[in-house]
Amino acid sequence: MKGRYCFIICMCLFSLTACTQKQQVKDSQLALMKTTDPTPLSTVKNKHNDQVEDIKRDVSSLPELYDVAVVKGDKDTLVVYKVKHLHRFKMKKIEADVNKMLEEKHPKENFTVSSDYKIFLEAVRLNEKMKEGKLSHSKAEKRLEEIVKMTEDMK
Template identity: 70%
Template sequence: MQNIYRAMAIAGILLLSGCNVGQQGKDSQLALVKTTNPKPIVTDGRRTPTWVEEIKREVSSYPELYDVAVVKGQEGTLVVYKVKHLHRFKMKQIEKDVTKFLEKKHPKEKFTVSSDYKIFLEAVRLDEKMKSPKFPKKKAEKRFKELVKMTEDTK
């Protein structure tokens, strides 16, 4: 009988440790659990413009939000964030406020704003991939467009 319990315990440990094998980077593993605070990303590989960093700071200053990722593509800017638990019932209003603020502050830029966890996670993964010199800029821009399309599909 004890052998059965040992076998079950070993199988459980192996099963749980096997779940982490296919994971990508450390940030993406913990992105939904804790604050990752990713740096703003520019998909064409140029230096991050100061106004993109400013967007991250300004959106991060909202008291309802606790983690913000900004991805600048050729055709626009994606802003994704995580909402504090007690403010989740106002998510639509927060999204409207953030969008209105960004469009007023930067009228020439096209913004896509989302609080979707999956899109946030994918933005963190894109950041991790872009750190590799082998990751082509065209792929980064393509992934950016896919993320924008994902936000449109979830609305």
């Protein structure tokens, strides 16, 4: 009887210590389950990220959205977002509203807008690789073009 209690206490302590160990988990591994809030990214060298941050702030201000990723390249600016669950019935209207808002505020930019989870995940992965220094600016630009093409193929 005393051995059982000792065993149970040891197992509880073991499981508690295992749960408290800090794990390094990338945002891309959890991007579909939680809000990752990736930082805005520009693949262009020596460009200020003020415009990219403005774009993210504008899109994030919409109440129907809860996670936004923005990647700016030479030609295209990719804006990917997640829609709150109760607003998923109005996704076409939300996309139209986002497009309209972006075109009005930034008329010179060429935007690609998507609410697709796969595209969001690819944007988060691109962001992580750029932060880690695994991609040069030219390779990041090529990857951005591939993601934009993937977005167009899905329509």
